[in-house]
Amino acid sequence: MTRMLLADRITMAYGKDRAVLRDITVAAQPGRILAVTGASGAGKTTLLWALAGLLSPVEGQVTLDGAPLRDRDQAVTQGIILIPQHNGLAPTLTAAENILVALVSAGVRAGDARRLTAEALERVGLANQAEQLVEELSGGQQQRTAIARGLALRGPVLLADEVTSELDAANRQTVLTLLRAEADRGAAVVFTTHDPQAAAACDDELHLIDGHATTPAPR
Numbered sequence: 001m002t003r004m005l006l007a008d009r010i011t012m013a014y015g016k017d018r019a020v021l022r023d024i025t026v027a028a029q030p031g032r033i034l035a036v037t038g039a040s041g042a043g044k045t046t047l048l049w050a051l052a053g054l055l056s057p058v059e060g061q062v063t064l065d066g067a068p069l070r071d072r073d074q075a076v077t078q079g080i081i082l083i084p085q086h087n088g089l090a091p092t093l094t095a096a097e098n099i100l101v102a103l104v105s106a107g108v109r110a111g112d113a114r115r116l117t118a119e120a121l122e123r124v125g126l127a128n129q130a131e132q133l134v135e136e137l138s139g140g141q142q143q144r145t146a147i148a149r150g151l152a153l154r155g156p157v158l159l160a161d162e163v164t165s166e167l168d169a170a171n172r173q174t175v176l177t178l179l180r181a182e183a184d185r186g187a188a189v190v191f192t193t194h195d196p197q198a199a200a201a202c203d204d205e206l207h208l209i210d211g212h213a214t215t216p217a218p219r
């Protein structure tokens, strides 16, 4: 299954504050990885939250397969997976439990959920940390657990918010390879990053400067 997720001339603001994103048009395309780059505060997370259905534009719209995306509940139902910037894991559950809970609440049967959890932790190199509490994992291990959870859900859209920021070079490369595998199975992947090398490994780049798009060109 593929999905076409489009931000169509969106402007985003928090409360009555000035806009933090202005007139942005960008598509998450099946089979491709879009890098969203820009300095701290440029609006990368805000764009991802709009695509995830967590925030509504004040102008323009986010559409999914041509129809307006209503909210996060609809986005979850339609398989728009978000790996949030600060991992979003439950610290007092184990790495495996965090993934299992997500899978079971997405409707996966318990036996399949256990198998998918083990596979996902293996892919990020955390097979031996499966039964460890998240609060006892290092920052990079927590980040990889959040990535494993996002991978295990196998959605048609994967939104990954700075998911390599705490990783060493080898794990960063592993994660980029895993994001590529997601695109190769047909997912639309959007990846925010400060790392020019990581961005260069993606198919397309949207560069934000103070909420404005500057480089929408495909490579």
Ligand SMILES: Nc1ncnc2c1ncn2[C@@H]1O[C@H](COP(=O)(O)OP(=O)(O)OP(=O)(O)O)[C@@H](O)[C@H]1O
Residues within 6 Å of the ligand: 014, 017, 020, 038, 039, 040, 041, 042, 043, 044, 045, 046, 047
């Ligand atoms: N909840 C909020 N309330 C008010 N302003 C916010 C909120 N979240 C973000 N902002 C503002 O929106 C702008 C864009 O923030 P955003 O987090 O999208 O940037 P970013 O590019 O992801 O930054 P970073 O690389 O540091 O994560 C910033 O000026 C920030 O202060």
